[in-house]
Amino acid sequence: MRSWFYLVACNLMWALQFTCVKLVQDQVGALFTVWAPMTLATIMLYPMIRRERKNDTAPNRRKKKDVFSYFLLAAVGVFPAQVLVTWGTRMSLASNAALIVLTSPITTAILAVIVLGERMTRGRWLSFALAIAGVLLCSGSDLRHMDFGRSFWFGNLLIFLGTTGSGFYNTYCKKMMERYTPMEMLFYTYVAMFIIVTPLVMVRERDVLVRIPEFTSRTWTGMILLTFFHNFLSMVLFLKALKKLDAIQAGLSFYLVTFFGVPIAAIWLGERLTLPAILGGVLVLASTLLITLVERKPVESQATG
Secondary structure (H helix, E strand, O other), rough: HHHHHHHHHHHHHHHHHHHHHHHHHHOOOHHHHHHHHHHHHHHHHHHHHHHEEEEEEEHHOOOHHHHHHHHHEEEEEEHHHHHHHHHHHEEEOOOHHHHHHHHHHHHHHHHHHHOOOOOOHHHHHHHHHHHHHEEEEHHHOHHHHHHOOOHHHHHHHHHHHHHHHHHHHHHHHHOOOOOOHHHHHHHHHHHHHHHHHHHHHHHOHHHHOHHHOOOOOHHHHHHHHHHHHHHHHHHHHHHHHHHHHHHHHHOOOOOHHHHHHHHHHOOOOOOOOHHHHHHHEEEEEEEEHHHHHHHHHHHHHHHHO
């Protein structure tokens, strides 16, 4: 029961991300929105990693090439999942983002074919097609205008690409889990992200550091929620839940991100979903349910065999 409580809590915290991005966007750029909370979360994770390292019974399992693997996870996985989703949410609606992130199980399944050599099934192709259709519907009439500066469609595309990065992380990290604990993997990925993003922040958004004293209460609220809940506590609770529940059960809980994210955006930001966006969300949810059912069958047959 405690593990399920952890899952519900961490999904609620993840759902806050899209609204928090909107809260801070007037004073903080997309890079700083990711960099500052993640840096602070890395510092908070360090004592927990030190405690794990003291109890490590196999300290020689790590390899030098793992450094490259963590930079790959950060650059191809976490960077798009954080920066592109943040950038896209700023250009679109928080409610749209909450719907589009439901494509994560589909993109994870597709990337499992590419990265892990798994077989591409008809169910996966159908799920992928439904997900794309749902994202296009969420973009609504903006597709007809093709305005990169004002239309939601480009923001929705960035969110979808960012979700694809998240799928890559979820897929590739399976290889790293053989030698690292989930907490270690999270910490080292955050460190790699710090090294990648810091130079970009210094070049593109250095002025934000000077303007920190000018942050409004709205901006501070968003940054604090992103730091403590989205980047730190939610991940700690999720990793604790994984110790008791299998990955499929944990993955099913991801639907709660949309369940929480859409009403949070409606209540806090006053956003309203259009009918095409609602239909798009239904298609995305259908595609996610389909891929979940398809992926569960082999697991259940193995468990009963």
